[in-house]
Amino acid sequence: MKLYEYMAKAVLREAGIPVPEGRLCATAEEAEAAAASLGPVAVKAQVLVGGRGKAGGIRLAETPAEARQCARDILGMTLKGYVVDQVYCEQRITPDRELYVAITVDPLLRQPVFIASAQGGVDIEEVPSKAIFRRPFPLPWGLKPYMTRQVACQLGLPPAVLSSFSDIATKLFSVFRARDAELVECNPLAVVDNQLVALDARLNVDDDALARHPELPRTEPETQMEAAVHALGLAFVQLDGDIAVMANGAGITMATLDALTLFGGHPLNFLDAGGGAASGPMSHALDILVSSRPRAILINIFGGITRCDDVARALVEVTHRPGGVPVPVVVRLVGTNEEEGTALLRQAGIEAFTSMREAAEKAALLANT
């Protein structure tokens, strides 16, 4: 789960990391009032995607009237598919220099890694590798101050900011650890008169750990369909073709899309029903696919934990409802309890394929005629 900038900053502030003073505003009038008390402000769109500055989502205002105009321009604009409904008005700070700091997890090393660069404030992907310093460390021991001092020296930081850099890095780790973060990032971390201030902040919390963080605010998925699928504990991705796809497991779902594409089919979306899907969520999942108005539906199940008879029962139930399934459904069903599942489908007049290749070919053909 990604947190909005203002939420992330509240968490950092609580941990003792300096952040500029700011107010969350939902209207232009609120922005005007915020600027009246804060002075010159940056008006920043609150969205869960990066690159908002380049896309026009951050504006600078000298006066309350300007802040009002900036907020009016930004509120309601669409940034990478997300509609902006809140802006964060923040006291303006002019940095002497801008750094980058983050803590995330390196999957190959299986450890957290402290990352820093003296070239902050820009898209970090555009910073050359040699200007980025990485210090992996074991999670149970944590990020020690000496490690952060080593990094600070590599960055060439002046002695005057050494100890506050080390202090902020250590506090970032305490946030990372205490909030089960996948990523905590300050870009830029500004140097102003030898003081450090986090001008922007990101905090991504591990979805699998949310249950033990009732103290954190929740950010919701944007579309209704995503929300519906998310509530079922399934993965869903919207694409732009005309065949709805359901499979069980991330790998086989991707392989199914690959096969469809090979035969000239165009996937409309894909729904990964997961390895352990039971028949209840499965029929909801089918409802979601039907409501996406495809020209055909392809279901590819290789049963392991998922049992073929459960899948078949869910499918039969949905097709027997009033309205049923108004488009052709191609099913491929093998694995645990395959015979029972295939028999149930046959009774309902649905023929199941055993070959993934044939099923993908058939679905592509049906959608293209």
Added chain:
Amino acid sequence: MGEKTKVLVQGITGHQGSFHTAQMLEFGTRVVAGVAPGRQGREVAGVPVYDDVQSAVDKHGATASVLFVPAPFLRDAAFEAIDAGIALLILITEHVPLHDTLEVLAFADQHSAIVIGPNTYGICSPGARAKLGIPPNRIFQPGPVGVVARSGTLSYEIVASLSAEGLGQTTVVGMGGDRVVGTGFVEVLRRMKHDAETRCVVLVGEIGGSSEEEAAEFIKGMGKPVVAYLAGRSAPPGRRMGHAGAIIERGRGTYDSKRKALEAAGVRVAEMPWQVAPLVREVLVD
């Protein structure tokens, strides 16, 4: 892991634990004990249940454990197993918090325990009649092919297609679908390199991360033929972990970069899952 490996099941009384204990026994796995706190004295599929791992280990000498424990309790259960001297842990559990995984892996490192997973389907050696995990029993067949994969059902698909073509397997390893797992491609490939019975290896990868690229580096000096299938050539770009994640990957992780890296290491890359078996047959004949 072999036919003599004595196996413990943690979380044996749950829905998945009991079902798959029976399946593992049917496959031939020596499941000697189960653990479920508060359930000592019961039996599941004829296997005695204990309150704690140490008692089960003392009594039955188990050296490997398969964990079906629910995610909130997985960290504690894994620590308990490692503390009791279990040398091989198979973490079937899905949705384990990332920080819990990192803690377990650090503790396992200190005790030289091997961890497969989390979010894995497990490992299987058909010739030794040993399956530690959840794949359907009937997809396997003994033979000369080693299989290592990230994704569960996709490996079943490919293993079943190999068996259907008469191409049996030495060992099939699921590394697990999580971003951080205890055992990666390279560790598994290293073992397969030194396993005399494994004549060729099938690697089943997918877009995202950079473990296939890392595997390609190792394969260059492996001295055994490798066939790969990579899922996701038509999928939209994989999820990004914000900017810091992008630094670690640095332009790696796409289908093209993985394919290029593997082909440069001499790997035959199948375009579709059903092309894996014919390619394996070719490299075995060569």
